Amino acid sequence: MPVPIIIDCDPGHDDALAIMLAAGDPAIDLLAITTVAGNQTVEKTTFNARRVCTVAGITGVPIAAGCARPLVQPLRVADDVHGDSGMDGPRFPDPTVGTVPGHAVDLMYRILTEHPEPVTLVPTAPLTNIALLLTRYPDAAAGIHEIVLMGGSTERGNKTPAAEFNIFIDPEAADIVFRSGVPVTMCGLNVTHQALATPDVLARLDGLGTELGGICAQLMTYFASAYKRLWGFEAPPLHDPVAVARVIDPAIVRCVDASVAVELHGQFTRGATVVDLHRYLDRPVNARVAVELDAGLFWDRVIGAVERLGARTT
Ligand code: RIB
Ligand code: CA
Numbered sequence: 001m002p003v004p005i006i007i008d009c010d011p012g013h014d015d016a017l018a019i020m021l022a023a024g025d026p027a028i029d030l031l032a033i034t035t036v037a038g039n040q041t042v043e044k045t046t047f048n049a050r051r052v053c054t055v056a057g058i059t060g061v062p063i064a065a066g067c068a069r070p071l072v073q074p075l076r077v078a079d080d081v082h083g084d085s086g087m088d089g090p091r092f093p094d095p096t097v098g099t100v101p102g103h104a105v106d107l108m109y110r111i112l113t114e115h116p117e118p119v120t121l122v123p124t125a126p127l128t129n130i131a132l133l134l135t136r137y138p139d140a141a142a143g144i145h146e147i148v149l150m151g152g153s154t155e156r157g158n159k160t161p162a163a164e165f166n167i168f169i170d171p172e173a174a175d176i177v178f179r180s181g182v183p184v185t186m187c188g189l190n191v192t193h194q195a196l197a198t199p200d201v202l203a204r205l206d207g208l209g210t211e212l213g214g215i216c217a218q219l220m221t222y223f224a225s226a227y228k229r230l231w232g233f234e235a236p237p238l239h240d241p242v243a244v245a246r247v248i249d250p251a252i253v254r255c256v257d258a259s260v261a262v263e264l265h266g267q268f269t270r271g272a273t274v275v276d277l278h279r280y281l282d283r284p285v286n287a288r289v290a291v292e293l294d295a296g297l298f299w300d301r302v303i304g305a306v307e308r309l310g311a312r313t314t
Contacts, residue, residue, distance in 0.1 A: 024305025040086030066104030089222025112143030
């Protein structure tokens with residue numbers, strides 16, 4: 001049976017592929033897409049979610065905009081990585097897919113209380129919407145099967161030496177989520193850096209011979225230029241689809257149980273995920289932490305989803 005999920009995202013080149021993987025893989029029932037400020041302003045991330053759904057032929061999946069800024073600190077976008085639009089590179093057709101009225105958190109709550117079975121939340125952005133959902137609607141947790149998020153790291157960061165972007169942008173929100181008691185799976189940089197969009201991956205996307213395959217290859221080409229310029233990567237890590245892949249087939253993403261704490265006060269470490277893999281601290285296990293990716297299975301599912309969607313729209 002397909003797993004019912006809501007993606008909460010900030011498109012974002014890698015968020016775009018996460019949406020396509022969720023919509024194009026038969027193991028997932030994508031109930032809604034909610035957006036939040038992160039890679040760009042919420043206006044731009046919402047517009048980009050509409051552009052992705054339009055070009056990928058994803059219809060009938062409600063898109064709702066969420067929080068425009070983190071819970072406490074000001075928003076800092078990632079235009080250095082994703083560009084001024086938040087999804088620079090390809091030329092997209094004007095979006096024909098719209099949004100639904102109302103706030104993302106209210107849409108999530110409605111789905112969680114009305115859907116016949118518990119729903120998996122897949123955040124691939126700062127956790128502002130999720131924290132607000134759990135705070136505004138404490139009974140929402142009963143409708144959540146688990147939260148499988150892209151964020152954090154068992155090692156170093158990519159926004160500061162210690163902090164990964166999604167956690168760093170809204171550490172208070174991440175702290176609320178990791179302390180909520182809702183089952184959390186964390187797909188951090190340590191595992192997403194195993195999802196490298198190599199030239200072979202780009203060739204497979206281009207080789208699909210569809211407009212969508214070409215657009216995805218162009219998204220990866222832009223993303224690759226940013227990762228080369230900023231971090232010297234030979235190929236960009238496709239972070240966000242790893243969280244979706246974990247939901248599709250847990251064998252693709254191996255996890256271990258650990259306690260995870262979000263650092264809120266460190267002068268140099270604010271926003272770090274402190275993952276106690278060796279139980280040094282006497283803290284309860286509160287998360288599954290992804291440690292290993294089956295890259296072959298991962299890319300087969302990502303490219304298979306793009307192929308399926310592209311066949312519908314060509
Ligand atoms: O650190 C990577 C994460 O930050 C990804 O979700 C990317 O889209 C950005 O939001
Ligand atoms: Ca993202």
